[in-house]
Amino acid sequence: MKTIILYYSNHHGNTKKLVDAIAAADPENVELLDVTKAGPRNLSEYDRIGVASGIYAGSFGKPMLNYMKDNLPPGKNVFILYSSAMNMDNQSSSARKAIEEKNCWVIGQYHCPGYNTFGPFKIVGGTAKGHPTQKDLDEAVKFYKSL
Numbered sequence: 001m002k003t004i005i006l007y008y009s010n011h012h013g014n015t016k017k018l019v020d021a022i023a024a025a026d027p028e029n030v031e032l033l034d035v036t037k038a039g040p041r042n043l044s045e046y047d048r049i050g051v052a053s054g055i056y057a058g059s060f061g062k063p064m065l066n067y068m069k070d071n072l073p074p075g076k077n078v079f080i081l082y083s084s085a086m087n088m089d090n091q092s093s094s095a096r097k098a099i100e101e102k103n104c105w106v107i108g109q110y111h112c113p114g115y116n117t118f119g120p121f122k123i124v125g126g127t128a129k130g131h132p133t134q135k136d137l138d139e140a141v142k143f144y145k146s147l
């Protein structure tokens, strides 16, 4: 199934590790698109679209949300991937809203912890050290294959 994963990963490249693992597991079908480098694209040729981001102040990155607003075609199956300092599964509301505004469907979500050194956390050496781990990456691939 022809798949493109849009990603935004500017803190430690944690989310990029997730999308790289998925692309490596299914290289014939998965294309990756860094939204900070991509221009406008017609994505209607893809069977499904992934949106992947770190969480910044409780939200998907603004460049990702803007890219979705401008380029997500209506009526697509979309899956959500994110990494965050706190291992919570309710930090995707900004992405869900952007998906729903395009009359697309959320077909699944995967999240895992991601190494974080934002603000005061840097002083204590960061949180979620070592994440995403190999297990986190394996689980991401498992999630993708289950879609």
Ligand SMILES: Cc1cc2nc3c(=O)[nH]c(=O)nc-3n(C[C@H](O)[C@H](O)[C@H](O)COP(=O)(O)O)c2cc1C
Residues within 6 Å of the ligand: 008, 009, 010, 011, 012, 013, 014, 015, 016, 053, 054, 055, 056, 057, 058, 059, 083, 084, 085, 086, 087, 113, 114, 115, 116, 117, 118
């Ligand atoms: C400016 C900033 C704000 C963040 N805010 C949150 C947050 O609200 N909740 C959370 O769980 N993690 C937060 N984090 C941690 C990141 O979501 C986490 O490190 C993530 O894995 C970063 O992904 P990336 O390396 O792909 O950018 C924040 C990190 C930064 C730099």
